[in-house]
Amino acid sequence: MPAKWPAEKERELRRLVASQRHTYHEIATLMGIGRNDVATKASALGLSNPVYLRRRTKHKHLRGALLEYYLTHSAKECQEHFGLTPSEFKSCLTVAYRDPKLAHIRKDTRRHDSWSVAESVELLRRSGVQPRLMIARHLSRGGVHAVKEQLYRLGTGSKALNGMPAKWVHAAFPLHCDRLPYVKTSAGPTGGTGFQFVIVPWVALRPLLRCRIDPLLKRYIRIMSSYQRWIFDGRSTASIVRSIGMYAKEKPCRLRSVSRRAPLRKPR
Numbered sequence: 001m002p003a004k005w006p007a008e009k010e011r012e013l014r015r016l017v018a019s020q021r022h023t024y025h026e027i028a029t030l031m032g033i034g035r036n037d038v039a040t041k042a043s044a045l046g047l048s049n050p051v052y053l054r055r056r057t058k059h060k061h062l063r064g065a066l067l068e069y070y071l072t073h074s075a076k077e078c079q080e081h082f083g084l085t086p087s088e089f090k091s092c093l094t095v096a097y098r099d100p101k102l103a104h105i106r107k108d109t110r111r112h113d114s115w116s117v118a119e120s121v122e123l124l125r126r127s128g129v130q131p132r133l134m135i136a137r138h139l140s141r142g143g144v145h146a147v148k149e150q151l152y153r154l155g156t157g158s159k160a161l162n163g164m165p166a167k168w169v170h171a172a173f174p175l176h177c178d179r180l181p182y183v184k185t186s187a188g189p190t191g192g193t194g195f196q197f198v199i200v201p202w203v204a205l206r207p208l209l210r211c212r213i214d215p216l217l218k219r220y221i222r223i224m225s226s227y228q229r230w231i232f233d234g235r236s237t238a239s240i241v242r243s244i245g246m247y248a249k250e251k252p253c254r255l256r257s258v259s260r261r262a263p264l265r266k267p268r
Helices: 007-019 024-031 035-044 051-057 060-070 073-082 088-099 100-105 117-126 132-138 142-152 168-170 202-210 215-231 237-249
Strands: 198-200
Touching: 007 035, 024 035, 060 073, 060 088, 060 100, 073 088, 117 132, 117 142, 117 168, 117 215, 117 237, 132 142, 168 198, 198 202, 202 215, 202 237
Parallel strands: none
Antiparallel strands: none
């Protein structure tokens, strides 16, 4: 049984439910309490609140027509054509996509074929240097999630995949950090912060292994520099640094495909 509420609080709950204008979540926000507490108390008082269900099924008759129209029109055009607000359009579209009977008219532009070796290598070359959305568009792989899923399948992240972050470099090599080739990438955290990662390619750190640094860090640099030479086909340090710099300055584009490449050589 829910805890006993003050009579005044119960009257407020009854009034809000009777108004038939608010969902339990909205009522909880107005009353400053948890949604589960409101729903439990309403059930104990024998109250019924069909607002959420009514909103969910309000545009049920439009779902099929909306999906068909959306195949050849933009979201804004759909909203104007059917007289929907942005939130109503999103809600109706979400429910329509979950209906298996309407699966044949879903607007799905994602590719469902497996990633080729060439695509995966190109993804690794650009990871941590370009935004994920830009990489996805370059590879014609849809959006951010396609890139994140492939990185997950490859068992890696992207932030420091092509170089050590500048802060790490300053901490590990204070006497040599001024003469290293820093690259300001176009990648960075989402959310409109405007911050972009600055890295030093791993191959450029290989000559500094003679310095007195932590053995674990030395091993990590050796492994990552070998990996970087591998994905860049064993090219020279200067060539790899130059390529990463070009990726960082590259403007967003959309290419149809990535050319097939020769089998990869194993790292030495």
